[in-house]
Amino acid sequence: MARQNRVTPEGALEATPARGLLTGNRGVLHDAAGRIGVARWRHPHWIACSLAYKDWRRPVMAPGRWTELFFLDEAVALSAGHRPCALCRRADFLRFQAAWERAFGRREKVPAIDAALQAARVQPRTRRQKTHIAALEDLPDGSFARWQGQPHLVLGPRLLRWTHFGYDAATPRETGPIKVLTPAPLVALLRAGYRPLLHPSADAP
Numbered sequence: 001m002a003r004q005n006r007v008t009p010e011g012a013l014e015a016t017p018a019r020g021l022l023t024g025n026r027g028v029l030h031d032a033a034g035r036i037g038v039a040r041w042r043h044p045h046w047i048a049c050s051l052a053y054k055d056w057r058r059p060v061m062a063p064g065r066w067t068e069l070f071f072l073d074e075a076v077a078l079s080a081g082h083r084p085c086a087l088c089r090r091a092d093f094l095r096f097q098a099a100w101e102r103a104f105g106r107r108e109k110v111p112a113i114d115a116a117l118q119a120a121r122v123q124p125r126t127r128r129q130k131t132h133i134a135a136l137e138d139l140p141d142g143s144f145a146r147w148q149g150q151p152h153l154v155l156g157p158r159l160l161r162w163t164h165f166g167y168d169a170a171t172p173r174e175t176g177p178i179k180v181l182t183p184a185p186l187v188a189l190l191r192a193g194y195r196p197l198l199h200p201s202a203d204a205p
Contacts, residue, residue: 003061004036006164007069009079009144009151009181011121011129013040018164020072021197024048024082029067036067040127044118045110048077053088072164074196075153079144079182081121081129086110092197099194103185120183129181136178140190142198144181147171151181155202166201 004015013029013036027042048071060068071077074084084092101107108116123130131146136154139145143154144162152159153167160167180187190196 003034005030005061005067005069007071007076007080007082008164009076009162011040011080013069014164016164018070018072020070020076020164021051021199022048022071022074022077023051024069024071024077024085025066026069027066028064030061032063034061044114046080046082046114046117046121047085048074048082048089049085050088072162072166073199073202075142075144075182075198075202076162078142078186078190078196079151081117081183081186083113083117083186096189096194099189099192100185103188103192116185117183120185130183131179131181132184133177134180134187135176136173137175139178139180140187142182142190142194142196143187146179146181153198153202155198160202166199167204168201170204 002015002017004013006014006016006018008014024047026046029039030036084096086093097107100113121130136145139154141155144151145154147159151162153162157173159171159173161169
């Protein structure tokens with residue numbers, strides 16, 4: 001039975017057999033039986049991790065341990081508000097940190113970055129994903145936007161419709177205002193040159 005730990009570009013947790021290219025966590029979200037509770041995070045350090053690191057092995061959703069989440073790719077992880085892990089994805093985190101400095105003019109450490117992301121990704125009262133409006137033609141590659149009621153990846157002249165299993169449809173990118181799912185600071189990093197890991201289906205014709 002699929003576990004409810006697959007993350008959508010809107011930050012929701014869903015049950016599906018799809019796994020994706022990255023894992024990550026937001027703290028302990030499950031009970032002793034592996035069921036996800038009401039909480040969607042336990043701390044502000046939302047990370048996206050490699051599926052393999054050294055020879056580490058751990059059972060998924062072990063009691064009292066952090067809840068393993070899975071993302072189709074890094075663009076989805078960014079859209080949900082996660083950043084690269086500074087341990088298992090050290091090189092990617094350093095690229096991320098350098099893009100942050102280019103985007104905002106200062107080099108920040110993890111606590112400051114995570115505090116800024118927490119403020120940008122979550123509505124304080126409803127605890128739902130915080131979105132913003134931007135011009136579709138100005139969004140950098142790797143951003144996610146809601147197009148025709150569904151999350152789409154912005155990539156070159158196309159919008160690619162997301163599913164847990166990959167990108168399955170392409171639409172020509174138009175112009176005009178659109179609801180952006182990727183938090184504003186992470187859109188700024190993409191614009192500053194950060195290139196996320198994308199699922200192979202993003203390269204399909």
